[in-house]
Amino acid sequence: MGLGLLASRALRSTRAFSPLNPRNVRTIVSTPELRKPEAAAAVAQPEADLPKRTPVAGARVHLPNPEDAIEVFVDGYPVKIPKGMTVLQACELAGVDIPRFCYHSRLSIAGNCRMCLVEVEKSPKPVASCAMPALPGMKIKTDTPLAKKAREGVMEFLLMNHPLDCPICDQGGECDLQDQSMAFGSDRGRFTEMKRSVVDKNLGPLVKTVMTRCIQCTRCVRFATEVAGVQDLGMLGRGSGEEIGTYVEKLMTSELSGNVIDICPVGALTSKPFAFKARNWELKGTETIDVTDAVGSNIRIDSRGPEVMRILPRLNEDINEEWISDKTRFCYDGLKRQRLNDPMIRGVDGRFKAVSWHDALAVVAEAMHQIKPEEIVGVAGKLSDAESMMALKDFLNRMGSNNVWCEGNGVHTNADLRSSYLLNSSISGLENADVFLLVGTQ
16 A cells, blocks of 8 residues: 555656646746847747728828827727827727717717717727727727617617608718618617607708708707807707707808708708709719809819709818808809790890790891901800800901900919919918908908
């Protein structure tokens, strides 16, 4: 018995110190590496870099002081952002598009739609990413079952009273609610009561309202107050009885009122002149510059064939940002309606009557043969394109006349001096000006 115990103890001790046991293998580090850790770090193989992501369209970051930058992790991807940025902005820089309705980059934060919920590590519940400031080392998860379930719940509440107007809504095809409902909506609803209906508001001849579609994101209210500088719109009521409208049933008087059409994420605010005219997928967009004002706003003209259907703004941080005036937006409507489409000549009774182009040109040719060539004058409007004016000039030259009058002729500037055709500063440079001198204002 005693010999057996001694033999078993000897065997256990041999196994404990066996060199085959990986726990007993000692790692010997060379002395030069201990003396020069920098050299050892240089020899060490670097870890594989994560694939770079493209920020969401419009997302940009400026780090004036790199020391103020913090690092957060979006779905495991590290992102450096300046202090003060929100979780939603950090996700955009990481290339993750967060669904939202109330958030707009140029408006104050409201945080009332709750569609931008994400999961943050060590947080007991999902947080609204548009209103949550990013903290150093924060780990954000945007595509977890918890975040997806939270967004599905929010979408169910939004669609609870929203009418099924997509086939007859002018916002169809470019509606944020339509897109997000495809991602987070359900194929059936659990709400068995009657849907809420809201009386439409009369905001004027430019903005059409179907307020039953409104989801109370308050984008239009914040735009009118913060950008347009007017108190035309506000929130009325509480709870499920909330409505957006004017306090005393007045019209929108701002020259920027048409921009609420662009920022509305649903079909509650649409364009009256464009109502039921075309679908967005039928239109061809042409990027150009507005010629009706001196600012030169960047715009996009949507046309169907040869007909201009609508005008929308383009993003330009230095000029118009993403806003345009009502004159720019709806000037095409005044040029398209109530205009002379057929030639007319004065009859014997003194009234104009429509005739064919052949008869009209015959009358013009007869009148031009009765006068001298130097008495012929061509008139070009200020909205005439260069090709039409060139054709008019060639026609007058063939008739022996060089008389062309253009509407809005200004004083000829001296092109020898650069200051003659340049302004004092750019539009974006006005923010850094110390003094403004206004001449001829009222």
